[in-house]
Amino acid sequence: GNSVTQMEGPVTLSEEAFLTINCTYTATGYPSLFWYVQYPGEGLQLLLKATKADDKGSNKGFEATYRKETTSFHLEKGSVQVSDSAVYFCALRPYGNNRLAFGKGNQVVVIP
Amino acid sequence: DGGITQSPKYLFRKEGQNVTLSCEQNLNHDAMYWYRQDPGQGLRLIYYSQIVNDFQKGDIAEGYSVSREKKESFPLTVTSAQKNPTAFYLCASSPRGLAEPTDTQYFGPGTRLTVL
Numbered sequence: 001g002n003s004v005t006q007m008e009g010p011v012t013l014s015e016e017a018f019l020t021i022n023c024t025y026t027a028t029g030y031p032s033l034f035w036y037v038q039y040p041g042e043g044l045q046l047l048l049k050a051t052k053a054d055d056k057g058s059n060k061g062f063e064a065t066y067r068k069e070t071t072s073f074h075l076e077k078g079s080v081q082v083s084d085s086a087v088y089f090c091a092l093r094p095y096g097n098n099r100l101a102f103g104k105g106n107q108v109v110v111i112p
Numbered sequence: 113d114g115g116i117t118q119s120p121k122y123l124f125r126k127e128g129q130n131v132t133l134s135c136e137q138n139l140n141h142d143a144m145y146w147y148r149q150d151p152g153q154g155l156r157l158i159y160y161s162q163i164v165n166d167f168q169k170g171d172i173a174e175g176y177s178v179s180r181e182k183k184e185s186f187p188l189t190v191t192s193a194q195k196n197p198t199a200f201y202l203c204a205s206s207p208r209g210l211a212e213p214t215d216t217q218y219f220g221p222g223t224r225l226t227v228l
Contacts, residue, residue, distance in 0.1 A: 004154075032214045043118075043202055044155075044219040051214040089154060096213050098143060098162075098206060099170065102154030 002027045004090050006103035014111050015082055021075040021106050023064075023090035031092040033057075033066055033073040038087045038105070047075075047088070085110045115139065116220035118203050123225045125197075133188045133223045135203035143209030144186035145217060148172060149200040158201075161186055162209045190225065197227045 007022040025031065032051045036044040048057030053068035062077045073090060090103040116137045125131045135144065143162050147155040157170030161180040175194025180186050186205075190197045201224075204217040 032216075034216070036219070043116075043221040044204075046216060046218060049216060091154075093215070093217075096210065098145075098160070098209050098215055098217075099157055100155070100217060102156075104152065104154045 002031070002092060002094050002099075002101045004092055004101050004103035006090050006106055010107035010109060012109045012111065013080060016079045017110075019075070019077040019080045019084070019108065021088055021090075021108070023073045023075065023103060025071050025073065025090075025092050025101075027071075027092055027094055027101075029095045030068075031094050033064070034091040034093070034100070035062070035064055035073070035075050036089045036091060038089065040086075044089065080108075080110045082110045082112055084108060116203060116205055116218060118201075118220040118223050121221065121223060123223055125225070125227050127227055128192045130192060131190050131197075131225065133190065133201055133203075133225070135186045135188065135220060137184055137186075137205045137220075139205060139207070139218070140183070141205035141207050141218075142183070142211070143206045143215070144180065145204040145206075146170075146176070146178065146186070146188045147202045147204065149202060149222075155202060158188065197225060200224050 034049045035047040037047045048059040050057040050066035056065045087105045089105045119134045145160040146158040159178045161167040177189045202222045203220040206215045206217045
């Protein structure tokens with residue numbers, strides 16, 4: 001089946017630190033991959049996406065590269081800010097199927 | 113402004129009552145979705161609709177019902193048969209649904225339902 005695995009536990013880091021959140025997936029065919037961000041008490045906002053292998057999605061300083069060989073879509077940001085504190089969800093959409101599969105999310109806390 | 117609206121933001125109901133959550137979009141999107149989010153969990157799909165007057169069960173449809181009488185509206189009813197209804201409910205829409213293999217879903221702000 002289709003599934004997404006995110007690293008366990010919250011991520012706490014200092015302002016201006018480098019952020020990496022791991023995401024690996026299992027899927028048949030060629031899925032599209034997404035990162036969504038959820039701020040406290042709000043819905044999900046699309047952060048970035050990639051629809052084919054080797055594509056790099058980027059937005060607001062965040063980047064993720066679709067790696068088919070390692071079935072990964074890790075999220076990175078070079079210098080985080082306090083305003084980046086949120087929950088980040090990795091998701092996949094199987095090709096030709098609009099049922100998104102979500103990871104469990106990672107809480108990111110950025111300390112001033 | 114185009115977007116997805118969900119109302120109300122917070123909803124309280126007594127156990128055994130049905131309750132309907134509203135979702136409206138003015139993005140002219142074909143497909144709409146309902147998800148449930150529980151603390152520390154990812155989102156789980158309840159129902160989705162590709163076009164007007166058509167909808168499909170998701171992974172956790174038991175105890176829920178939907179209708180899609182208008183393109184812009186996709187209300188979700190949480191019935192008394194839903195054993196654990198307290199959760200955060202998110203509505204989403206996407207431009208083309210199955211018609212576009214790389215279609216992207218966009219989410220509303222959510223409704224937090226608490227059953228007392």
